Amino acid sequence: MNGLTTDYLFKHHHILGIEQFSPEDIAHILSTAKSFKEISNRAIKKVPTLRGKTIINIFFEPSTRTRVSFEIAAKRMSADTFNISSSMSSATKGESLIDTARNLEAMNPDIIVMRHGFSGAPHLLKKHINASIINAGDGTHEHPSQGLLDLMTVEEHKGEINGLKVAIIGDITHSRVARSNILGFTKMGASVYLAGPATFIPPGIEKLGAEVCSSPVKAVQDADVVMALRIQQERQNDPLIPSLREYAVHFGINKELLKNAKPDALVMHPGPINRGVEMNPDVADGPQSVILDQVTNGVAVRMALLYLVMGGDKTSNSES
Numbered sequence: 001m002n003g004l005t006t007d008y009l010f011k012h013h014h015i016l017g018i019e020q021f022s023p024e025d026i027a028h029i030l031s032t033a034k035s036f037k038e039i040s041n042r043a044i045k046k047v048p049t050l051r052g053k054t055i056i057n058i059f060f061e062p063s064t065r066t067r068v069s070f071e072i073a074a075k076r077m078s079a080d081t082f083n084i085s086s087s088m089s090s091a092t093k094g095e096s097l098i099d100t101a102r103n104l105e106a107m108n109p110d111i112i113v114m115r116h117g118f119s120g121a122p123h124l125l126k127k128h129i130n131a132s133i134i135n136a137g138d139g140t141h142e143h144p145s146q147g148l149l150d151l152m153t154v155e156e157h158k159g160e161i162n163g164l165k166v167a168i169i170g171d172i173t174h175s176r177v178a179r180s181n182i183l184g185f186t187k188m189g190a191s192v193y194l195a196g197p198a199t200f201i202p203p204g205i206e207k208l209g210a211e212v213c214s215s216p217v218k219a220v221q222d223a224d225v226v227m228a229l230r231i232q233q234e235r236q237n238d239p240l241i242p243s244l245r246e247y248a249v250h251f252g253i254n255k256e257l258l259k260n261a262k263p264d265a266l267v268m269h270p271g272p273i274n275r276g277v278e279m280n281p282d283v284a285d286g287p288q289s290v291i292l293d294q295v296t297n298g299v300a301v302r303m304a305l306l307y308l309v310m311g312g313d314k315t316s317n318s319e320s
């Protein structure tokens with residue numbers, strides 16, 4: 001696979017965050033995803049790579065893109081998949097997360113893909129079970145497959161990530177996507193600039209390698225990538241902004257703000273979008289938007305992750 005000519009081997013049994021990856025790991029995941037992408041364009045969208053493997057998707061929070069994308073990825077690799085949502089799981093009857101996981105483990109799955117509202121939930125799980133854990137978003141911590149699909153989309157459109165200026169605007173405080181993207185883009189040599197209402201900028205975020213700007217105009221100035229984040233109202237006990245209307249006026253991505261970026265800047269959003277709040281519809285659907293490319297690449301990235309945690313490189317090398 002990928003015409004590997006070096007001694008590089010992907011050594012991660014679990015995918016918990018971009019934090020765990022070296023730039024070489026990220027480059028390898030992206031090149032593996034690139035090689036898998038064409039499978040989704042075939043008349044018969046299926047390869048036998050993960051035949052006989054069992055994958056459980058357990059989502060304790062709502063999801064459209066990530067859940068469906070992981071399921072499509074697994075099915076395109078011929079794995080057997082099972083989906084559990086929080087309302088269908090015995091967690092509603094008081095079962096602990098660890099007990100749920102250990103009972104699932106007793107059925108011998110190979111991979112558990114989990115989204116959970118608590119930061120660190122997948123890290124806790126990995127101490128108790130042997131199956132590979134893939135973090136599909138944990139609280140406000142990380143969303144590694146989203147970060148990787150964003151990197152893939154930028155690399156696809158810009159050729160390389162190194163040297164780019166990336167502006168991220170919005171609710172950084174509650175965004176696992178922001179953390180994964182700050183880590184991913186800076187590891188790959190891009191500069192990341194953040195802007196948002198003061199209540200949406202967590203103290204110390206600069207330690208991850210990003211620069212906090214005093215306004216969206218400053219963050220977006222000469223940017224190659226302009227990414228808006230969703231306002232995560234479900235994670236705010238009290239409103240942290242006066243109103244959505246004011247937020248839209250001062251921090252929404254509109255055509256005027258975009259004029260400050262490079263003319264060929266990419267417009268991104270992880271979804272789901274609150275149109276007219278985080279981003280105007282004419283920008284979300286405009287010529288610079290790659291939002292649906294992000295979703296398309298999500299399938300390829302997740303195919304790559306499933307393949308790699310199952311020791312794909314080792315299998316390919318031993319077959320070659």
Ligand code: CP
Pocket residue numbers: 062063064065066067137143146270271272
């Ligand atoms: N980007 C993202 O995680 O979307 P979902 O919540 O729909 O999975």
